[in-house]
Amino acid sequence: MSFLDRRDAGRHLAEKLASYASRDDVVVLALPRGGVPVGYEVAKALRAPLDVFVVRKLGVPGDEEFAFGAIASGGVRIWNDDLVARLGIPTEILDRVEARERAELARREWVYREGRPPRDVGGKVAILVDDGLATGASMLAAVTALRQRDPAEILAAVPVAPPETCRALSERVDRMICALTPRPFGSVGEWYRNFEQTGDEEVRSLVARANAAAPSPARIAPAEDGELR
Numbered sequence: 001m002s003f004l005d006r007r008d009a010g011r012h013l014a015e016k017l018a019s020y021a022s023r024d025d026v027v028v029l030a031l032p033r034g035g036v037p038v039g040y041e042v043a044k045a046l047r048a049p050l051d052v053f054v055v056r057k058l059g060v061p062g063d064e065e066f067a068f069g070a071i072a073s074g075g076v077r078i079w080n081d082d083l084v085a086r087l088g089i090p091t092e093i094l095d096r097v098e099a100r101e102r103a104e105l106a107r108r109e110w111v112y113r114e115g116r117p118p119r120d121v122g123g124k125v126a127i128l129v130d131d132g133l134a135t136g137a138s139m140l141a142a143v144t145a146l147r148q149r150d151p152a153e154i155l156a157a158v159p160v161a162p163p164e165t166c167r168a169l170s171e172r173v174d175r176m177i178c179a180l181t182p183r184p185f186g187s188v189g190e191w192y193r194n195f196e197q198t199g200d201e202e203v204r205s206l207v208a209r210a211n212a213a214a215p216s217p218a219r220i221a222p223a224e225d226g227e228l229r
Contacts, residue, residue: 127155
């Protein structure tokens with residue numbers, strides 16, 4: 001089985017989350033960019049609000065898809081110390097990678113929400129959604145950051161992931177849902193017929209559409225120095 005595209009994957013995933021439909025204590029949090037089309041379909045099916053939860057992989061210089069860690073909103077940082085030691089990456093290079101990704105994380109949060117603050121998840125069921133997992137580093141960073149916001153329950157839900165990644169993450173969340181757990185796995189993109197990159201405008205548009213009829217937090221504006229207040 002493979003998915004037509006991310007929207008199709010989201011519809012399949014939503015079927016496995018049907019018990020959470022029409023509840024006023026559920027929030028869908030999608031990891032940009034690729035997780036947002038998936039999360040949009042999940043939120044629409046569950047009739048739940050949608051927000052982004054921004055996570056950035058920390059890629060090995062020269063092989064950026066190979067992550068040595070990840071960062072997420074709230075100052076969370078996940079490092080694979082064994083990998084960093086094995087590769088012998090200098091500290092100044094690691095710091096440079098992290099600084100670059102933190103700047104991009106802040107940019108995306110501002111663009112995708114269009115000035116809205118993050119959704120309040122305190123005491124609610126938070127469903128973290130991505131388009132798939134490989135190592136699970138990004139999702140682990142998201143889970144760690146989300147715990148700081150005191151949700152009642154955290155679910156991680158993805159269309160496809162290796163079985164060992166799903167097992168490992170299931171120990172860190174209240175419920176783990178992986179629609180497909182193929183072996184051999186290969187890569188996330190192999191399980192989609194269309195896996196074109198999701199752009200900033202698509203993310204912004206889907207988040208806005210999902211929340212058009214839902215109550216939204218008041219907008220915030222950047223201060224004159226460019227910092228968010």
